[in-house]
Amino acid sequence: PIDNDLLLLIVTSLFLSSYPARKIAVPVVASMGVERIATEYGVKVIRVRNDHLAMMDAIPSYGVDFVGGTKGGFIFPGFQLGADAMFGVVKILELMAKNNKRLDEVRQEVDKYFLLKKSVPCPWSKKGEVMRKLMKFTEERKRELIDGVRILDDNSWVLVAPDRQKASFYILAESEKKSIAEKQLEEYAEKVQEWQEQA
Numbered sequence: 001p002i003d004n005d006l007l008l009l010i011v012t013s014l015f016l017s018s019y020p021a022r023k024i025a026v027p028v029v030a031s032m033g034v035e036r037i038a039t040e041y042g043v044k045v046i047r048v049r050n051d052h053l054a055m056m057d058a059i060p061s062y063g064v065d066f067v068g069g070t071k072g073g074f075i076f077p078g079f080q081l082g083a084d085a086m087f088g089v090v091k092i093l094e095l096m097a098k099n100n101k102r103l104d105e106v107r108q109e110v111d112k113y114f115l116l117k118k119s120v121p122c123p124w125s126k127k128g129e130v131m132r133k134l135m136k137f138t139e140e141r142k143r144e145l146i147d148g149v150r151i152l153d154d155n156s157w158v159l160v161a162p163d164r165q166k167a168s169f170y171i172l173a174e175s176e177k178k179s180i181a182e183k184q185l186e187e188y189a190e191k192v193q194e195w196q197e198q199a
Contacts, residue, residue, distance in 0.1 A: 002107065008068045009033045009110040010103055014095035015076075016041045021065035025058035027051075028146045029172055030070050032157055033113050049147040050161075056081045114178040116185050118171045119163070126196040127162045130169065133195040134160055158184045160192065 002010065008026065012034055015021070021043050026034050027050040038045045046062050048054040055067045059081055067075035073083030076091050096102065122130060134149050144150040148161020156175035163170050169192045173185040 002103065004070055004072045005031050005115050006107065006111055007072060008070055009037065009113075010106045011074055011092060011095070012066070012068050013037050013106050013110055014092070014099055014101070015066050015068075016043060018095050018098045019065070023062060023064045024066045024068065025055065025062060025064040026068045027055065027070050028144065028148070028150055029159060030068065031113050031115055032174055033110055034068070037110065047144060047146050047150075052083070055083070112176055113174055114176070114181045115172065115174040116178075116181045118185050118189050119166075120169045120171060120189050120192045122162070122167060122169050122192060122196050124167050127169070129198075130192055130195045131162065133198070134191070137191065156180050156184060158188050160188050 009031055012024065012026075016024075016037060021041070023044045023046055024034075024038060025046045025048050028047045029050050030047070035045050046058065046064060048058050050070070052069070052073065055069055055073070055075060058064050058067050059075065059077070065077055069083060073085075074088050074091070075081065075083050076087065079087055099106075138149055138151050142152045144152065148159055150157060150159045155177075156173065159172045161170055171185055171188050171192070173181040173188070175181040175184070
């Protein structure tokens with residue numbers, strides 16, 4: 001099986017090796033493997049909010065040449081401003097043919113990241129205070145404030161964001177080493193729990 005995060009890396013690799021591109025866009029929750037692949041082709045990666053509307057808006061707003069999603073959807077230039085499953089399947093087949101590669105071959109090239117996820121319950125009334133403490137805690141760190149707080153290290157990252165539909169925070173951590181991703185995931189899960197108890 002190929003999960004959606006891995007599929008994004010595979011399709012990004014196939015697309016960039018088939019078409020010239022200057023910029024691509026992916027949601028803030030996408031694997032750091034996207035940047036690694038894009039760097040090989042001199043392509044800039046723009047991170048957008050983790051929703052389909054932000055992905056659709058990336059083409060006219062940022063002039064990107066491709067938008068890859070983390071839920072299996074892709075927006076290819078020259079067709080329409082939304083993900084289309086049928087067109088996506090045909091386009092992926094075309095990219096495989098152009099590269100003369102099967103999905104499992106590309107998978108072996110890009111499947112080297114551990115992206116872990118966790119949900120931490122938090123009452124709606126305490127979400128604001130947790131976010132304020134998170135902002136304060138990370139103010140000296142390299143971070144992105146696109147959708148939640150994404151803290152960046154050299155070989156890993158962590159995203160902490162309030163869930164829009166549930167009384168919880170979701171945390172994602174990624175690294176090429178599973179132990180690092182696990183450590184960061186647990187560290188921030190404990191912090192979210194601690195901060196809401198202090199609120």
